[in-house]
Amino acid sequence: MTATLPPSRPMEPKEFKSDLKPIWCPGCGDFGVLQALYRALAGVGRPPQEIAFVSGIGCSSRIPGYTTAYGFNSVHGRALPIAQGIKIANPGLLVIVAGGDGDGFSIGGGHLPHAVRRNVDLTYIVMDNQIYGLTKGQLSPTSPRGLHTVTSGYGSMEEPVNPLLYVLAYGAGFVAQGTPADMPGLTSVIEEAIRFPGFAFVNVQSPCVTFGEEEQQLKAHRAHMKALASLGHDDADRLKAMALASDYGKELYTGVFYRNPEPAPTYDALVRQRQAELQPKALRRERILELFRKPGGP
Ligand SMILES: Cc1ncc(C[n+]2csc(CCOP(=O)(O)OP(=O)(O)O)c2C)c(N)n1
Ligand code: SF4
Ligand SMILES: [Mg+2]
Numbered sequence: 401m402t403a404t405l406p407p408s409r410p411m412e413p414k415e416f417k418s419d420l421k422p423i424w425c426p427g428c429g430d431f432g433v434l435q436a437l438y439r440a441l442a443g444v445g446r447p448p449q450e451i452a453f454v455s456g457i458g459c460s461s462r463i464p465g466y467t468t469a470y471g472f473n474s475v476h477g478r479a480l481p482i483a484q485g486i487k488i489a490n491p492g493l494l495v496i497v498a499g500g501d502g503d504g505f506s507i508g509g510g511h512l513p514h515a516v517r518r519n520v521d522l523t524y525i526v527m528d529n530q531i532y533g534l535t536k537g538q539l540s541p542t543s544p545r546g547l548h549t550v551t552s553g554y555g556s557m558e559e560p561v562n563p564l565l566y567v568l569a570y571g572a573g574f575v576a577q578g579t580p581a582d583m584p585g586l587t588s589v590i591e592e593a594i595r596f597p598g599f600a601f602v603n604v605q606s607p608c609v610t611f612g613e614e615e616q617q618l619k620a621h622r623a624h625m626k627a628l629a630s631l632g633h634d635d636a637d638r639l640k641a642m643a644l645a646s647d648y649g650k651e652l653y654t655g656v657f658y659r660n661p662e663p664a665p666t667y668d669a670l671v672r673q674r675q676a677e678l679q680p681k682a683l684r685r686e687r688i689l690e691l692f693r694k695p696g697g698p
Contacts, residue, residue: 413438429606432580458500460527477508527606537611564645573660574600581621628655
């Protein structure tokens with residue numbers, strides 16, 4: 401795959417829908433995320449063979465199988481390093497990482513700062529349901545303090561992580577949040593994230609209807625969500641974005657927190673540039689073999 405792709409063409413969301421029927425619990429928020437994703441991809445207009453989905457393990461990590469794009473349902477917590485490798489090796493692919501809060505901020509939490517600072521051009525969508533869904537309702541890193549789960553029978557004693565604030569602090573160029581309770585808004589932030597040149601993060605409040613709290617369900621989202629645009633937020637203002645992101649867990653802000661108006665060069669572009677610079681100086685294959693054949697080695 402080369403870095404130059406043919407121009408995009410008008411596409412339909414159904415072109416991204418695979419024949420696999422999702423096996424999520426009826427009412428799971430991930431259904432809405434998947435629909436928003438199909439619509440966003442149609443808006444971007446790249447055909448499925450130019451897109452790669454990478455996920456870890458979890459209910460949310462089933463996403464790649466439900467699309468017609470390339471997909472890798474990989475190892476719990478390891479989606480980001482795999483996705484970075486795919487993008488660097490195949491710069492022409494549009495790479496999207498999808499997974500859960502446990503996958504991304506717990507076991508995979510060590511990869512997040514490095515993926516952000518490296519700034520490989522990919523989109524990271526986290527379906528944040530504040531619980532380990534697939535393994536039947538244990539505490540996750542975003543579970544609120546006091547939450548009763550199978551692993552916190554008397555209520556969680558831990559402060560949750562704040563994913564929005566983390567990625568902003570690590571230096572991400574695009575940070576947004578959405579909920580399936582607002583499908584147009586969710587579709588729009590996903591499409592904008594995909595279009596952003598660099599590491600783009602979308603935290604989706606995607607309710608787990610089976611193990612999640614009542615106040616984390618779509619009905620509550622509809623009642624409490626606040627569009628950042630309606631608050632007059634300037635998404636070029638990183639410090640203001642951090643101040644708003646500090647309300648994670650208290651307020652449900654939707655939309656773009658931060659979009660770097662001057663996106664930094666991506667790691668994958670820098671790799672290509674370095675390769676081009678070094679190519680003329682590279683030793684020819686025959687010369688390398690000659691050196692190795694010399695008695696005593698090179
Ligand atoms: C190395 C490893 N450790 C633990 C697990 C078990 N495991 C599978 S999914 C998961 C957590 C899922 O939670 P989350 O990432 O939030 O996804 P959700 O199911 O909520 O969408 C765990 C602990 C595993 N598969 N591999
Ligand atoms: S357990 Fe929760 S996250 Fe998993 S499919 Fe069911 S509702 Fe969705
Ligand atoms: Mg989860």
